Amino acid sequence: MENLLINSIYRATEGEGVHIGTPQIFVRFQGCRVGCLNCDSMDTWSFDEGEFWSLDSVLEEIKKFGLKRVSITGGDPLHPKNLDGVISLSKALKQRGYYVNIEASGTRVVDELFDLIDYISFDYKTPSTGVKTSMALVERLVAQYQGKYQIKSVVESHEDFLDCLEKKRALDSQYPEIQIIWVLTPAYNFAENFPEKRFQEVLNWNELENAPFRVIGQQHKWIFGPKKKRV
Numbered sequence: 001m002e003n004l005l006i007n008s009i010y011r012a013t014e015g016e017g018v019h020i021g022t023p024q025i026f027v028r029f030q031g032c033r034v035g036c037l038n039c040d041s042m043d044t045w046s047f048d049e050g051e052f053w054s055l056d057s058v059l060e061e062i063k064k065f066g067l068k069r070v071s072i073t074g075g076d077p078l079h080p081k082n083l084d085g086v087i088s089l090s091k092a093l094k095q096r097g098y099y100v101n102i103e104a105s106g107t108r109v110v111d112e113l114f115d116l117i118d119y120i121s122f123d124y125k126t127p128s129t130g131v132k133t134s135m136a137l138v139e140r141l142v143a144q145y146q147g148k149y150q151i152k153s154v155v156e157s158h159e160d161f162l163d164c165l166e167k168k169r170a171l172d173s174q175y176p177e178i179q180i181i182w183v184l185t186p187a188y189n190f191a192e193n194f195p196e197k198r199f200q201e202v203l204n205w206n207e208l209e210n211a212p213f214r215v216i217g218q219q220h221k222w223i224f225g226p227k228k229k230r231v
């Protein structure tokens with residue numbers, strides 16, 4: 001049955017977040033309705049594009065690369081149109097001994113899936129994205145999935161940083177016994193040269209606040225440029 005709407009499957013080295021530098025296979029699902037203003041994968045938005053693959057053909061393709069580590073991304077792999085396929089794929093990968101990470105857009109916590117996989121990279125959307133993440137969902141993630149998640153936020157401005165800081169401080173006081181892993185990614189947008197000043201500012205803001213965050217840029221954009229796909 002052809003039922004997984006796929007944008008692309010490729011091997012690359014993770015370029016951001018706490019797994020930076022780790023080679024893995026990316027399974028990029030097609031379709032997203034979240035609408036972030038600074039999205040760097042707008043080619044994944046439409047549900048009328050991409051290609052339907054069977055579960056077996058996706059597993060075969062993954063197997064060709066030899067690595068036992070998969071990151072399921074998008075688009076929005078947690079969109080209801082993709083979710084059943086993502087759960088089936090995750091179950092099959094776990095049965096075959098793969099490490100599975102999901103790039104979650106921050107719009108849903110799906111226990112059936114999150115309980116099954118190894119790691120959840122969960123977006124908290126900053127004001128510059130034009131999208132709001134429910135803090136109730138972030139709280140559930142922190143309370144239920146200790147040790148297997150990172151929160152990730154793209155920071156384009158001081159307003160973005162301050163918004164993350166306020167939310168992080170609130171979580172820290174709510175869960176004083178938990179070390180909350182929250183990564184700030186200084187934005188590197190399509191139309192700009194390497195934003196050295198922004199990177200330096202984000203590093204500095206974080207240091208001045210006694211390091212509530214980890215600051216990790218997107219190294220694939222430094223190496224291949226901000227527009228290159230499948231890297």
Ligand code: SF4
Nearest residue numbers: 032034035036039105
């Ligand atoms: S959730 Fe991801 S793919 Fe969807 S609009 Fe936002 S950044 Fe782009």
